[in-house]
Amino acid sequence: MALRATLACALAAASMTAAGENAAYRQFADEHLAAGRSLWIANCEGCHGYGIAGAPVPMEPSDWRPRLAKGRTVLYDHAINGFFGPDDTLMPERGGNPELTDAQVKAAVDYMTALAGYYIQQKR
Numbered sequence: 820m821a822l823r824a825t826l827a828c829a830l831a832a833a834s835m836t837a838a839g840e841n842a843a844y845r846q847f848a849d850e851h852l853a854a855g856r857s858l859w860i861a862n863c864e865g866c867h868g869y870g871i872a873g874a875p876v877p878m879e880p881s882d883w884r885p886r887l888a889k890g891r892t893v894l895y896d897h898a899i900n901g902f903f904g905p906d907d908t909l910m911p912e913r914g915g916n917p918e919l920t921d922a923q924v925k926a927a928v929d930y931m932t933a934l935a936g937y938y939i940q941q942k943r
């Protein structure tokens with residue numbers, strides 16, 4: 820019994836650390852979204868995958884419904900220039916990576932919003 824529980828824990832931990840392999844981060848056929856997914860995993864997942872520091876998690880519909888309602892232009896602007904939310908939680912400029920171009924940040928936003936939209940559909 821104890822061994823089985825230990826094994827289950829080890830497996831769960833392994834699937835959580837291999838971010839690129841996390842099945843929750845759905846792949847989309849669209850090339851732009853595939854590029855956005857890689858950028859998102861490399862630059863945004865560290866906070867947004869787990870709700871670190873209050874970051875909205877795309878697998879949680881209640882986190883994203885109010886964000887999507889702001890419209891894409893606002894979301895792009897907040898991701899590129901940074902944004903303090905009403906609870907004083909900070910989305911850092913370009914996710915804290917000044918090397919990212921506007922187009923790359925936008926592609927990561929496009930992936931995250933597509934993923935959030937998918938989970939909103941699923942859990943409706």
Ligand code: HEC
Pocket residue numbers: 859862863864865866867871872873874875886889893894895897898902903904905906907908909910911913914915924927928931
């Ligand atoms: C250091 C942690 C962290 C990283 C890394 C990070 N974010 Fe965020 N992000 C946050 C937090 C916290 C919020 C919530 C801010 C708030 O509304 O209070 C947020 C909110 C957002 C929002 C919603 C803004 C709004 O107006 O509701 C978008 C879009 C976003 N992030 C995109 C990104 C993208 C794209 C990346 C990667 C390039 C990224 N974030 C990386 C912490 C992070």
